[in-house]
Amino acid sequence: MPTNVSPEYKKAEAAFRQTRDPAERLDLLREMLKTIPKHKGTEHLQADIKTRIKELTAELSGPQKGAVRTEPTHVIRAEGAAQISLIGPPNSGKSLLHSRLTGSQAETAPYPHTTQAPLPGMFMHNDVQFQLVDLPAVSADVMAPWLPNAMQPAHAALLVVDLHEAGCMEEVIIIRERLAEKRIVLTDDWSGRLPGGLIEGLPEPESPESDSDTGPGPDDEADETLFHTLLPTLLVVSKSDLGFDPDEVDVMLELIEMRYPTVGISAETGEGLESLGALLRRGLDVIRIYTKVPGKPPEMKRPFTVFRGDTVADVASMIHRGRAQDLRFAKVWGSGKFDGQQVGVDFMIDDGDILELHM
Ligand SMILES: Nc1nc2c(ncn2[C@@H]2O[C@H](COP(=O)(O)OP(=O)(O)OP(=O)(O)O)[C@@H](O)[C@H]2O)c(=O)[nH]1
């Protein structure tokens, strides 16, 4: 429905769609509520914004005073290139995978619902760091009430399934439904960057200038998707050491009517683990940026990571939190017309660029 919203509202909404940080999102929601035109056409949206403000405030304020049970806050601030949620039915191998990839020593056990709290850990793919968050299982009768909120900061999900378990497909359908009710959508849309179905070996990279304009942009989306968290999802078929039948993957994808990019892995033997980082990096279009100070060589060991489409201003706000508006210009080596070219804050950086920020 056209609601004739103000430019201020549009700006806050666009920023809201961009950020995954819960505290920033809360500020932006308040700004949206302040700037939304108050008339009949926006009543629904106003109510939705208020609900999200309440939910986020409760989640961010942690345990309530005088509450019977004190629970820690379950939202984990995203670190590294991207936050990835580990989700799936009980006992499917999420925690052993977490442990193998991040060295977390996450508790694993041969019975369901071992994991009860979110556990973050970092894993490296080449020089790109991903944050992997182990989460409790979802089943028909159990889903931690805080789980949907804990998935808000994520950029993608690994849906871990054990095809040796009877009822695996039904479980996946239930998980998708239960999360969708809470507006967490496990989508198979990776903006064309990953093929659907079983992936054996890494797919050939797309044309290098993979246009970042695939998929619906913020302006094309209807209001209803505003508070949906769309998580591009990889289907991870676990325990491949116990046998692995590619045909079963096809049957599963057909039954759940999704074309998730799918990999078979074994956390026990390590088979297939290498491909996860590579697929996430390609799927999320993570690019690396190096920085330098004037007159000094660049720091080439630890890149900053951003997403393709990000600008010089985005890098500045990551490095100089709260001081990004002080950025005057940057010099870029790599994707500029010539090395050391002076560029503005809106310049779109590319993988491997070296930046010199002038504040
Ligand atoms: N053979 C084999 N067993 C595995 C593999 N991954 C996990 N397991 C076993 O499967 C059982 C469950 O593993 P967990 O990692 O605890 O599973 P989970 O999905 O975290 O379970 P919940 O936290 O209860 O949801 C344990 O006995 C693991 O040793 C694997 O790759 N191969």
Ligand SMILES: [Mg+2]
């Ligand atoms: Mg677990």
